[in-house]
Amino acid sequence: MFLINCPYCGERDQQEFKAGGEAHIERPKQPTELSDDEWAEYLFMRKNIKGVQFERWNHAHGCRKWFNMARDTSNDEIKAIYKMGEKPPTQ
Amino acid sequence: MTLNLRVKSSEFIDETNRISFKFDGKTYYGFKGDTLASALIANNVHLVGRSFKYHRPRGIMTSGSEEPNAIVQVNPNSNITEPNARATEIEIYEGLEASSQNCWPSVNFDIGGINNFLAPLFPAGFYYKTFMWPKSFWEKYEFFIRHSAGLGKSPNTRDPDIYDHRNIHCDVLVVGAGISGILAAKNAAKNNFKTLLLDEKNELGGSTIFEANEDNKINHNSASEWLKKEINELKNIENLEIKTRTSVAAYHQYNYLLARENLTDHLVKKDKKNKIRQRLLKIRAKKVILATGALERPLIFNNNDRPGIMLSSAIKKYSNFYGVACGTKNIFFTNNDSAYESALSLHNKGIKVEAIIDIRENSDTKIIKKINDAGIKIYWAHTIVDTRGYKRLSGVSIMKLSNDGTSVTGNKISISCDCLGIAGGWTPAVHLYTQSGSKLTFDEERKIFFPKTDTKEQISVGSCGGDFELDEIITNLNYKLKNFLNINKTDFEGISLENDHETSKRNIWLLPSDKTIGKTKPFVDYQNDATAKDIKLALREGFRSIEHVKRYTTTGMGTDQGKLGNMHALGIIADTAGVKMGELGTTTFRPPYTPLTFGTIVGRNVGEFFDTFRRTPMNDWHIKNKAEFENVGQWKRSWYYPKEDETMHQAVQRESKAARQSAGILDASTLGKIDIQGSDASEFLNRVYTNAWSKLAIGKCRYGLMLNEDGMVYDDGVTTRLGENHYIMTTTTGGAANVLGKLEDYLQTEWPELDVYLTSVTDHFATASLCGPNSKKILNKIIPDLDLSDDNFPHMSFKEVLIDKIKCRIMRISFTGELSYEINAPASYGEAIWQKCIEAGKEFNITPYGTETMHLLRAEKGFIIVGQDTDGTMTPIDLQMDWIVSKKKYDFIGKRSLYRSDTMKEDRKQLVGLLTEDPNIVLEEGAQIVSELNQKPVEMLGHVTSSYFSPNLNKSIALAVVKDGKNMMGRKLFVPMENKNISVTVANTVFYDEKNERLNA
């Protein structure tokens, strides 16, 4: 059970949050210009890596804000939490 | 044979408080402070169970939660009996009843015991190998196994006890109240850390408190006396909470731990009443200090499992703590000095110690000299090659070990005894440490896995950290605490310490016998009856991974998770396979550390508190009017309103007719309602719905369909434009929360530039849906001032009105195809408005109807229910709802997916109507549809999604999804059922009033 530092509310228990999958996948601005393959890449393809992964999280039972998290999937260490629209931290 | 083995009054046992209890039907006596195990041993009862596979007699082996054998059924004759309790942890109380559980018909005469002689039939992988072939034998095996090899019986009625959960936040959590844990907790609390100290036992002090080694001194005092003073001081310390009988079950990430606090199990029945039995503590600690101690290892030798063979440390605890001798003629078998402490304790209490067998060549510490002075014979470099006695140990045979420790030489010496203490060294209790995700390090010299690295949030101190000798423990504890808590000094810094140091070590994972390994029974996992031979067999058969060997041999898979023998299993694998133990790694220790009852896990969330449920503001009226309820999401919705002895079918037929012929009323309060405001609200709706919204006039309503980005239908509902920048959206009852979540997600992450605000107002409004040709007349009675003409208040429009000064929103929208008005009132006035409609509708025989009638009426009109007629694989085109997909809009959620090659296929499953050849047969929802009856295998074309008998059409109607259904109009298909094949014809989805004339009737 993680302890997650919501950028708007502070530290809260994981059960207040909802995980939202891989971060930094932008919805294409002009979907009709895309081939089936390009659209499928956006729609279906997600990474599942061992190591630092960038994820979306939502404080669903709190402020309901979405934010990003850099988490090491091998040991669940939360490396960074940053707001939507902010750049992922470089290491 | 009854024999009183109480040897000395103990300060931990209240001998003035005699307690009677029953074990296997026989009455025994013990004292307040005894465990079931200590009281049984005092009565000379060692045989407490049968082993799982071979049904060998087994006795009490330990004095704690690591016990593999003494697993008992508590209150065996009650229907709330509890299985798998450890006799070593049960504190006795007047009236306690327990019985051996893994034996049939009795512990002394056990039919399964024959397995012992059939042992060659039960090798590793026995269950995998045997039951695979021949299949027909399974029934025979099953009967045999179910009767003879149970792991207790489960209770068969509702648990009457109360359980509880509690959240705790603390600065420092200390797990284990031995000497290290007590000093750690005391110093943390004294330095202003809010501290919680937990221990699974009922007494503080761990093993030091009954320590009797005069050579271990703190501050020139005996270690136990010094510790008692420290414990006494704990009472006066602020910031410190202590919980005994509390076992930490799990250690998750970010210092989140679960512990079970046992509150009443040790009390007599009348004191248990109305009290919380167990409490699950959910602890979030800033820092965790693990002081969980170490578990003594057994030694693995031939027939090492007879009743009377116990851990040396357990024998010491029974004598020093409980004042009970485990035997009258004792032998110790060891590879280290600690057995000598146990032997000396017994000797000093006048209990006879026959001999000590030590696999080491020699040792010359002080304690050895004392044993020599006491005249106890020591056999150096010897091992036990066999033991005797069936239901109780009667003797051992020993031989000299070869220099390399792999074989035995010389003459066999036989010694008789009734108790054998085995001491194989110590294993740090690192279960919680590894559960937290930390990695262990192997110390090749000391043959232990230990936590080498500490973190800022967690340290391991004392013997669980790999420190075993007093001076080492206290010195390292002082150093670690200062760093961890960032304090200058502890209150025990520089204290004088005196103790012996062990000088000689020898470790042999599997001790040799004069018989070959195939002929011996060296048990590694007592509870699961896995022997060293099984492990070797698994390796011969090609298993290499420790995790695979564990599962194949079932080593470590019992309720004790192999706390005693896991290290030996690893050692034997390493030796046999020729690899280093450090490279082999350990198996994973999973929570819980000791078993938890279901009651503790669920706490108060039972019965009506099992799940949240929601009721509408009109709920009381529904109950008064005898509604049957249906669960829709978390809502309790009126399902139908049976009159007198009406069946559900009869009630629904009556309600459906009334709604079309005169007037009906439905509680629609559960539909999700989202208030949408902001200057970009129209643009937002354009992007989330498939149809266009910009041109919707203020005061008008529109039906919308929402897709997922993959083009599949997600939700639907009517949205009304209340103002220039203000809409109210309705969603399905079950989808409300998810739709809001999805909309917020897009607003925050994809379109943050849009000026839109979303608020869930589902609970703020109560909705009464008036329906039927007389609904206009009823509404007119309620609001005479409102012009209800089609010109002023047409279909798909909205009015804000006052009913008895209550501001209400009325939408003229219809889910039944009838003239219909939805009155939305503030929730607290919901029942009053509903009541008003009922009163006004009396002269028109207004009929309340529930969800079942609503479903039937909308099916007559071919309106879909998202989630019933769709299942996440249906596009609007599949639903034949092309009309709602805007061709003009450049983009909306899911649009691009409607042009993927797969979604554009002509022969996808599509929504159609089905009419049965026999109009009286109602299809089963979910039934499969085929076009051929004689073909095998036959292609499933689709399935029935909605099906009813329509009283208004006087025939059966159904909606279905059928492959290429659009091109099948009029085709005859079949619905094969168990007893008959039903002929159906593909039809239009709209069965009733195709021209929508009734909307303005």
Ligand SMILES: [Zn+2]
């Ligand atoms: Zn928040």
